Amino acid sequence: MSSLSLFAVGQDVFELYPADSIPNSKPSSLVEKAETAGSGRLIISNVTKPTLTVYLPDPSKANGTAVIICPGGGYRVLAADHEGAAVAKKFNEWGVTAFVLKYRLPSDESMENKTIGPLQDAQRAIQFVREKAKLWQLNPKQVGIMGFSAGGHLAGSATVHFDQAFIPNPLKTSLRPDFSILVYPVISFSDEFSHKGSREALLGQEPDPEQVKFFSLENQVTKKTPPVFLVHAKDDRTVKIDNSLKLKEALDKARVKNDLYTYEKGGHGFGMNNPSSDVEWMKFVYQWMFDQDLILKKR
Structure with missing residues (x-):
């Protein structure tokens, strides 16, 4: 039996780690919940066992590119459908293999150090997809990551x-x-631009200044940072557009390829479909990926 099959929990769902080897975890009474919000959207909370759900494109369209999707939810819940599964299915239409990451939500009850728990899972997802690339016929040099709101952070x-x-x-x-x-990402943990709910959930009510700096991503860009595509609405009151603007400024300074699509209106949390506009931002993502050979012709 392969090591991958040991982690399988369903036909298309894989545990990121063996059940008894989740790093930075401790026993807790938390029970994962999946509920439908008033908006009809699926919300998952109390995640302590991270998984990857795999969405495979039609084999005739598959091009070897992969993207790992991190739903948002303020580091308190996961908006698993409109910022997860629905997006994955759109990528499948382009021949891209998509993986929705159900990452651990920071908790002092279930983690030794809650500040690094979600990042551990994101890194493990990248590692997992690269090391198992042959299983899904992926190009290990074409593995991207995507996130919404706190998932964007x-x-x-x-x-x-x-x-x-x-x-x-x-x-x-x-x-x-x-x-x-x-997509409408939390970028800065500074007092001026921070989404305070996300910062508090990850770092606590009185965060260490060094942690604030570490997780203020506009301060961490280098010339080695990979290309970035940003989406934000100018009237976003939950996560100010300054977050994307500050990151773009840092990317430009480091001469990292990037693009920013902005809506005049749309607020926060609209997923793929901004109800205030007829413009589909995912079309720009497609063109951006195509122009950089991130969406490849079938080999």
């Missing part, structure tokens, strides 16, 4: 902190995503 953290492994990495597998797509 998580994906962004993996985008800028790939040189520091927070998980065991005996094969020295690259933890650097090849591209990053961040």
